[in-house]
Amino acid sequence: MTRCSPTARHRRLMAELNRLRCDSGLSRAEVAALIGSTDTTLWRYETGLTRPKPSDVAALTSVYGVDGEERESLLQMAKEARRRGWWHRHRRALKPGFDSYIGLEAEASAVRVYEPLVVPGLTQTEAYARAVIEAVAPACSPAEIDEKVAVRASRQRLLHGPGDPIHLVAVLDEAVLWRQVGGREVMREQLEHLVRLGALPNVELRVIPFSAGAHAAMDGKFCLLRLPEAADPDLVYLERATRGLVSDDPEEARRYTRMFDDLTALALDEQASTARIARAAEEMT
Known part of the structure; x- marks a missing residue:
C-alpha cells in the first residue's frame, strides 16, 4: 500500500496517544505538567481537534517511555498528519464532514457502499456527476459545480492506482439503473461505464432487484471504510442533505456490516448484476 493520507495518519496518531497515556496510568493534567503544556492542549491532541507537532509527540514519547522503532513511527505519523491532502484546497466546495471522509477514503484498502438512488461517486461518469450535482446543489455557480465534478474525478483514481487500487464493493438498488x-444518453453512457468497471478485479457491483422487496437499509445510503492497518477499526460514513458524518463507534460499524451482508445476500450475483446493468443500458439506447 503506497497511498498515504494525512487524515488517516492523524486518526491513527490520535488513537496511539490515547492508548499510551491510558497505559501509563497518568492523567492528562499529570502528563501536561511533565511536558510543560496544559491538559486542554493534551485533550485536543487526543480528540483530534489539534494536530500535534513532531516535537510535541517527541516530548510525549519521552514521558511514556517509548523509544526505538515505535518512537520513530509515531514521529513519522506526526509529520505525515500535518501535511495537506489534495482535497484540502477544495474544502469550501465540499459538504461539511465530507472532507474527512475523502481523507480516509484516500488510504482505505476497501470501500463497501450501498446506494438506493444514484450511482456511487467513485463510479460516476463526468456527465452523470454533473447532472447529480446540478440537481442536489441548484444554488451552486457553474464554477462551483465544475470544482465538485473535479473532486469526484480525482477520487476515482483510487480505482486504478497509483499504488494498490482500492477494493470497491457497491450494492445498488435496481432503481439506480x-x-x-441527465437523460437517456447520459444514463446509457453511465451504465456502460459501470459494466466496464465491473470487469476490474478490484470492483464488485451487485444489484438488488425490485423483486427483493423491503429490506433493512431502505432508510438511506451508507458506506463502510476499511483501513489497511489491522488495528484500525472499520468506519461508517453517513450522509444527509447538509452534512456527512464519519463514525468509528464499533457497535455502529458492526450493525452496518451486518446490514451490508444482508443486502449482499439479497442482491443478484456479480454476473447476473452485470447482465441487469447491461440490459438497462440497452433500454436507454
Whole structure:
C-alpha cells in the first residue's frame, strides 16, 4: 500500500496517544505538567481537534517511555498528519464532514457502499456527476459545480492506482439503473461505464432487484471504510442533505456490516448484476 493520507495518519496518531497515556496510568493534567503544556492542549491532541507537532509527540514519547522503532513511527505519523491532502484546497466546495471522509477514503484498502438512488461517486461518469450535482446543489455557480465534478474525478483514481487500487464493493438498488439522471444518453453512457468497471478485479457491483422487496437499509445510503492497518477499526460514513458524518463507534460499524451482508445476500450475483446493468443500458439506447 503506497497511498498515504494525512487524515488517516492523524486518526491513527490520535488513537496511539490515547492508548499510551491510558497505559501509563497518568492523567492528562499529570502528563501536561511533565511536558510543560496544559491538559486542554493534551485533550485536543487526543480528540483530534489539534494536530500535534513532531516535537510535541517527541516530548510525549519521552514521558511514556517509548523509544526505538515505535518512537520513530509515531514521529513519522506526526509529520505525515500535518501535511495537506489534495482535497484540502477544495474544502469550501465540499459538504461539511465530507472532507474527512475523502481523507480516509484516500488510504482505505476497501470501500463497501450501498446506494438506493444514484450511482456511487467513485463510479460516476463526468456527465452523470454533473447532472447529480446540478440537481442536489441548484444554488451552486457553474464554477462551483465544475470544482465538485473535479473532486469526484480525482477520487476515482483510487480505482486504478497509483499504488494498490482500492477494493470497491457497491450494492445498488435496481432503481439506480432506471432513474434517468441527465437523460437517456447520459444514463446509457453511465451504465456502460459501470459494466466496464465491473470487469476490474478490484470492483464488485451487485444489484438488488425490485423483486427483493423491503429490506433493512431502505432508510438511506451508507458506506463502510476499511483501513489497511489491522488495528484500525472499520468506519461508517453517513450522509444527509447538509452534512456527512464519519463514525468509528464499533457497535455502529458492526450493525452496518451486518446490514451490508444482508443486502449482499439479497442482491443478484456479480454476473447476473452485470447482465441487469447491461440490459438497462440497452433500454436507454
